[in-house]
Amino acid sequence: MKPDTILSIRDIRAILPVNPEYLMLDRVKVIDDDHLAGWRNLTIGDHCFHGHFPGHPILPGVLQVEAIAQLAEIAVWERLDPQRTRDIYVKSIRNVKFRRPNTPGDRMLIEVSLTKLENGEATFSATVTNNGGLACQAELVIAVRDRVESLPEPPPFGPFDKADDAPQDVTKVMDVIPHRYPFLYVDYVSSLGETTVTAIKNLGSCEPPIRTYGDGYMVLSNSVQPEIISEAGAILLLGKESNKNKLAYFMGIESAEFKAPVFPGDQLVMTLELPNFTRRFGKGTGNLVVGGRVVTELSMAFALVDK
Numbered sequence: 187m188k189p190d191t192i193l194s195i196r197d198i199r200a201i202l203p204v205n206p207e208y209l210m211l212d213r214v215k216v217i218d219d220d221h222l223a224g225w226r227n228l229t230i231g232d233h234c235f236h237g238h239f240p241g242h243p244i245l246p247g248v249l250q251v252e253a254i255a256q257l258a259e260i261a262v263w264e265r266l267d268p269q270r271t272r273d274i275y276v277k278s279i280r281n282v283k284f285r286r287p288n289t290p291g292d293r294m295l296i297e298v299s300l301t302k303l304e305n306g307e308a309t310f311s312a313t314v315t316n317n318g319g320l321a322c323q324a325e326l327v328i329a330v331r332d333r334v335e336s337l338p339e340p341p342p343f344g345p346f347d348k349a350d351d352a353p354q355d356v357t358k359v360m361d362v363i364p365h366r367y368p369f370l371y372v373d374y375v376s377s378l379g380e381t382t383v384t385a386i387k388n389l390g391s392c393e394p395p396i397r398t399y400g401d402g403y404m405v406l407s408n409s410v411q412p413e414i415i416s417e418a419g420a421i422l423l424l425g426k427e428s429n430k431n432k433l434a435y436f437m438g439i440e441s442a443e444f445k446a447p448v449f450p451g452d453q454l455v456m457t458l459e460l461p462n463f464t465r466r467f468g469k470g471t472g473n474l475v476v477g478g479r480v481v482t483e484l485s486m487a488f489a490l491v492d493k
Contacts (some may be wrong), residue, residue, distance in 0.1 A: 191216040193260070201260055204397045207233040208407070209366075210253035211296070214260060220300035224257040230290040232393060237369030239433070242493070245288035246369060247436040250322040251279060252395075252409040253296045254312040258328050261298060262308045266330045270399070273447065276408040277307065277329040282439035285320045292316040306330050324439075330372060333403050338448060341477060346386055346455050351377040354421070359385075363420045369392055371414040372459055376455075385418040386458045391450035402443065406448040411482045412439055415472040419458045419488060423468075432490045437467070440485040452476045466490050 188191075193214040195202075211224040217473040228245060235243040254382050267274055295315045302309040307329045314322040339413055348355065352483065354375040360366065376383040395410040413436075420434040447492035448454065467489050 187214040187216045187264075189218050191214055199262070203397045204256065205394050205396065205398065205409070208252070208394045210249055210256050210322075211260075214257065220261070221492050222261045222298055223254060224253065224259050224260075224296040224298065225486050226253055227257060228288055228290055228294065228295040232290070233437045234255055234369050235290060236237055237366035239364040242364070242433070243290050245292075246413055247322065248280075248282040248409055248413040250284070250288065250296075250324070251282060251293070251412075251439075252368060253294065253314065253408075254298060254310070254322075254324055255326060255328070255409050257298045257328065258300075258308065258310045258312070261300060261310075262303065263318040265303065266306060266308065268329070271370045271403060272330045273399075273403070274328060274330050274448070274478045275405070275444065277327040277444055279324060279412075279439055279442045280407075281441075282322065282324040284322050284435075284437055286316070286318055288314075288316055290319055294321070295379075296412050301454055304326065309412070313434060331447070334449070337451070338477070340451060340453075344453060346384075346453065348386070349376075350376045352376055359421060362425045363417065366419070369413075371410070371415070371419045372421065372456075375418075377424070378403060378425070381422075381461050382457065383418045383422040384423065387456065389415055389448065389450055389452050389454055393450075396450060402448055406450075408442075408444040408482070411444065411448070411474055412436075412442050412484050412486060414454065415458055415474060415482070415484050416488075418456045418472065419460060422458065422460055423463070423488065423490065427441045429490060431493050433493055435489045435491060437487040437489045439456045440469075440487065442482065442486075444482050446476070446481040448474070448476060448481055449483060460488075463488075
């Protein structure tokens with residue numbers, strides 16, 4: 187793409203295989219081959235604000251990461267997969283820091299800079315700013331992989347399927363955390379301890395973060411997977427009596443590695459450990475498992491604030 191090219195929403199949608207409600211770019215400017223800028227206007231009509239959080243709308247941190255990933259994909263798709271026969275995905279994200287909130291009425295400026303391109307992988311540094319200043323900074327790797335042409339039969343019912351004695355079903359989950367559809371990604375909790383929680387998400391094709399290519403190939407966006415794990419952490423934290431009337435905020439992602447694709451029909455088993463947590467801050471490590479295989483590993487930071 188030529189420098190100073192401006193991509194409209196029509197141009198962007200022709201490139202990105204994302205659902206319209208999950209599109210995080212309104213317009214894009216090509217500064218040069220390795221440096222792009224994108225804009226996103228935030229409005230109370232955005233789907234995420236209906237569930238994050240009612241009465242206290244704030245853009246989820248992972249959607250800033252998704253905006254970065256979408257802009258990075260626009261920058262390199264012609265170099266990674268010009269025929270669009272494979273799957274472009276976020277392989278890893280690191281050193282993500284959420285500096286200030288984005289709320290309805292803000293305009294986000296997303297900027298990505300390509301720092302390395304080799305062996306089918308593109309490394310980017312990125313920032314998100316609004317009128318108040320720096321909102322997010324991150325490093326991520328975009329890569330390309332073959333599409334999975336056949337999937338296994340779903341497993342029989344087992345220990346992670348919802349049971350009558352499960353610690354929390356979705357209604358009890360909503361009693362603990364403020365997340366609501368379409369930004370609630372925990373279906374139920376299968377085990378709950380003092381410092382560890384295991385929760386379940388049964389993934390269907392109706393989910394907004396599902397990427398759908400022109401030929402119908404569908405795969406879960408990797409950017410949202412840290413949110414899925416973090417909601418399990420919020421359940422663990424906000425379920426404690428001492429943390430009533432508080433909110434849990436994602437402060438940063440030290441690292442996230444995405445090892446395998448996730449598809450509609452998969453059952454996601456998320457486990458998060460929070461061994462050390464002060465009254466206000468803490469760090470956790472977690473993973474997502476599908477069919478006994480770890481597909482995502484995550485290290486993140488939380489903060490607790492009063493409502």
